[in-house]
Amino acid sequence: MAARVPGSKSLTNRLLLLAAAADGTSTVRAPLVSEDTVAFRQALDVCGIPVQAGPGDTFWKVTGTGRGPTGSARPWCADAGTAARFLPPFAATGHGTFLFDGSSQLRARPQRPLIEALRALGADLEPGPGNGLPLLLRARGVEGGDLSVDSSLSSQYLSGLLMAAPLMRRGLRIRTGDLVSRPYIDMTLALMRRFGADVEESADGTIRVAPRPYDATDIVVEPDASSASYVFAAAAVTGGTVTVPGLGTESLQGDLRFVDVLRRTGADVRVGPTATTVTGNGPLRGGFTVDMGEISDTFMTLAAIAPLADAPITITGVAHARLKESDRVAAMAENLRACGIETAEGPDRLTIHPGTPRPARIACHRDHRIAMSFSVLGLAVPGTVSLDDPDCVAKTFPEFHDEIRRLFQDSP
Ligand SMILES: O=C(O)C1=C[C@@H](OP(=O)(O)O)[C@@H](O)[C@H](O)C1
Numbered sequence: 001m002a003a004r005v006p007g008s009k010s011l012t013n014r015l016l017l018l019a020a021a022a023d024g025t026s027t028v029r030a031p032l033v034s035e036d037t038v039a040f041r042q043a044l045d046v047c048g049i050p051v052q053a054g055p056g057d058t059f060w061k062v063t064g065t066g067r068g069p070t071g072s073a074r075p076w077c078a079d080a081g082t083a084a085r086f087l088p089p090f091a092a093t094g095h096g097t098f099l100f101d102g103s104s105q106l107r108a109r110p111q112r113p114l115i116e117a118l119r120a121l122g123a124d125l126e127p128g129p130g131n132g133l134p135l136l137l138r139a140r141g142v143e144g145g146d147l148s149v150d151s152s153l154s155s156q157y158l159s160g161l162l163m164a165a166p167l168m169r170r171g172l173r174i175r176t177g178d179l180v181s182r183p184y185i186d187m188t189l190a191l192m193r194r195f196g197a198d199v200e201e202s203a204d205g206t207i208r209v210a211p212r213p214y215d216a217t218d219i220v221v222e223p224d225a226s227s228a229s230y231v232f233a234a235a236a237v238t239g240g241t242v243t244v245p246g247l248g249t250e251s252l253q254g255d256l257r258f259v260d261v262l263r264r265t266g267a268d269v270r271v272g273p274t275a276t277t278v279t280g281n282g283p284l285r286g287g288f289t290v291d292m293g294e295i296s297d298t299f300m301t302l303a304a305i306a307p308l309a310d311a312p313i314t315i316t317g318v319a320h321a322r323l324k325e326s327d328r329v330a331a332m333a334e335n336l337r338a339c340g341i342e343t344a345e346g347p348d349r350l351t352i353h354p355g356t357p358r359p360a361r362i363a364c365h366r367d368h369r370i371a372m373s374f375s376v377l378g379l380a381v382p383g384t385v386s387l388d389d390p391d392c393v394a395k396t397f398p399e400f401h402d403e404i405r406r407l408f409q410d411s412p
């Protein structure tokens with residue numbers, strides 16, 4: 001069956017930013033409409049960059065000026081890490097006063113490496129106590145030049161700085177060093193090039209971005225590969241078949257690699273030029289260790305179904321997943337234990353042992369991915385899972401529960 005997976009959050013919010021930075025009107029087709037992207041859109045709007053929606057949100061039109069924003073605004077980033085990390089570098093290239101803030105969940109997430117990088121570029125910033133939000137920025141343009149960025153906690157700081165770099169008077173030469181979530185940097189660079197940026201990466205990890213205005217562009221958003229992981233995993237554990245049209249070999253999203261992990265559990269996987277199909281193929285196979293550091297938004301999808309495998313599964317490389325909507329390693333371990341599943345947790349890893357889940361109330365910690373991954377376990381073992389906050393899926397996949405029902409429960 002063909003799944004209706006909404007657009008990619010990471011693509012939508014990058015495209016909004018790049019379109020806002022470009023000179024002219026860009027069209028973003030099939031955008032994700034969810035809490036994270038609506039927050040991003042509204043934040044641009046309060047900064048004086050209008051985003052106009054077409055009928056039924058089939059497209060969004062963004063009119064940029066080829067420069068950073070001007071004026072005085074209080075952009076609200078809600079729960080969106082992408083908003084908090086992409087918007088300040090862009091705003092710094094403009095002129096005015098911007099006060100960035102977000103929910104208590106977002107305030108708890110690290111912002112300091114971005115603040116340090118912006119200060120190194122001469123930006124005038126007053127961070128709040130703690131991790132840096134609320135963040136007051138007095139913007140007066142950015143000269144640019146050489147910069148190094150600590151990307152060991154999140155790649156989003158680097159993505160934000162890269163996307164703003166063409167608007168800096170001298171462009172930017174960034175040294176990257178230790179970098180988590182590398183595929184998101186590849187996505188950033190690919191989209192910058194689609195908007196006409198002049199970007200070069202050398203073998204030693206230095207990225208050079210020339211000062212050059214972005215060109216307005218017309219572009220279609222792919223379905224979200226992280227969201228697709230739930231329907232793919234659901235096919236794997238129910239023995240069904242699910243196809244996601246629009247996600248294929250040319251995808252810009254690293255998280256599509258989750259299907260390679262499902263293949264290791266025994267599922268049949270076909271990634272074609274324009275679609276990806278997963279078919280469940282009997283009980284899941286375990287007995288392996290997998291580094292999911294580059295695709296960490298999908299580690300929870302695997303962790304939730306891992307108890308159904310015939311041998312333990314160990315997931316490594318996910319220390320930075322402790323810094324997201326929740327401490328995801330701890331939250332997955334806690335919820336799996338509530339289901340009677342044995343787990344072993346290390347700073348950057350989680351081992352899940354085979355077991356028969358018993359009914360439990362899942363603590364979502366307002367984290368959409370906890371809700372969605374445990375829903376897949378609940379589909380495989382009906383009656384096991386009740387969520388304390390099913391609505392938190394609205395951060396990236398508002399129709400999630402309806403779509404799971406349509407795909408796996410309503411069909412004859
Ligand atoms: O750049 C992006 O769009 C994202 C990068 C990743 O974050 P980190 O770089 O913090 O791992 C990912 O978890 C997040 O959902 C989206």
Ligand SMILES: C=C(OP(=O)(O)O)C(=O)O
Nearest residue numbers: 079080081082297324325
């Ligand atoms: C980490 C995530 O989001 P954010 O963009 O807020 O970092 C996520 O969607 O899993």
